Amino acid sequence: MSIPTQEILVDARGLEPPEPMEKVLQTLDLLRPGQSIRLLLHREPFPLYPLLAERGYRHATRMEADGSYVILIRPAGENR
């Protein structure tokens, strides 16, 4: 049985620090196996990266044409 990949969207564009971080940490607690987070942000969240690593998650960051960022977050053990 394959677990369907689900993405939880966290749109934190225009939120004041550290609200984006608070939202991501909150969402991590709700994450079920196979699920990942797609974080939208108006700037690159450098302080978030060490917290993700500490908690066993990896991330991939992409800058969009409008200067905002998309960060994909998933457990370090999972593929894809």
Add this chain to the structure above:
Amino acid sequence: MSLQAGLSFEQAPPFALPLRFFLTAPLFLLAAAGLIVWAPEALASRWAPQALALTHALTLGFLAMVMLGALLQMLPVVAGESLPAARRVAWISHVSLVLGTLALMTGFLMAEPAAFGIAILLLGGGFAVFLAAASISLARAVAGVTVNGIRLAVLSLAVTLLLGLALALLRAGWWFPPAIETAIAAHAAFGLLGWVLLLVIGVAWQVVPMFQITPPYPPRLARWLAAALFALLLLHAAALLFFPAAVPIVDAALAGAILAFAVATLRLQSRRRRKLADVTLDYWRLGMASLLACVVVWLAAQFWPAWADSDAYPLLLGVLFLGGFAVSVVCGMLYKIVPFLAWFHLQAQLQAKAGSIPTMKEMIAERRMRGQFRLHLAACVLLAGAVLWPQLAIAAGSVLALSALLLWVNLLSAVRRFSGYGGRFS
């Protein structure tokens, strides 16, 4: 940018280290307010001993107190490594700033040479320790517009300190320095437009776009303004000594630099992405409006010599710059720094599940911060009024006292919440 990249729990000093500065500062604001109520002549002439004691309660006891605490928190992040002997530096600079400021105020109020002697030793020693530690961190820091602003601010602090020590030696009766009037003017200029304004400017490049979610400052302004302001301060001192006729021209350029910063900041703030109410934003706006008012008051003095020669003119400038601009911006920043650090240390110490600890916004009730802001605004208006109508002085001092007390209570509420959730201070 380096400031964001380096925010890690390992580098950050324990909460107690900066917190002692932040919780002491409102008490000096309260002392300043008490001084106005007790001796309303503090607002009658800038040379009155009470006015000098009041000025230093505000600049050293409140402003420098918060700025030192904030820098001790920020420098490790800027430098990418812990401050050398951070705990000892914090302890020495805090204790000597508290006692040194009290000694200096006593010296002015009692015209007591021995008190000036004690102030010289304490403030000279305490600031020297802080400046040494800050220099090491700033030398290691990666250059950027914020780091450059902080470097020039700290350099200005050193100049202000040296001039202040020389002037205090005069009051202590130990030395009769040359060119006293120039030394006083340069001491005030480097202290207010150098240390205070340059630090606010350097921090603004980072804080306004990040926390108020505005577009960035124009890059050319960010690159040149701090250096231009510092160069003008040097020119200002040189003109006072060697070429007094040029002073108004240098002053005009300084006013232009201040205007550029205030207008740029207000414009950015009007282009926020989400127009949510925020006390810190209101404090910044009050601060920038006060800077504009300073420029207007200065401009008026260029055209009306009678106004320029009045006792009220320098006092009004002082009230607008210190109360309206500097105290406002610092209060606004305290309402971000203290809740942020409380939240930051809690989540790092407890590795807590989100939702089990308060968010940053829940650390201090918005309603109470808003109430304190209104009191501060009223105090600023009354203080400016008291410069022109002395009978307002006692009311102004009383409202300022209430505002200082509420600031302290509000900051303490975040600290209580922090320890209530099991946060450790050291």
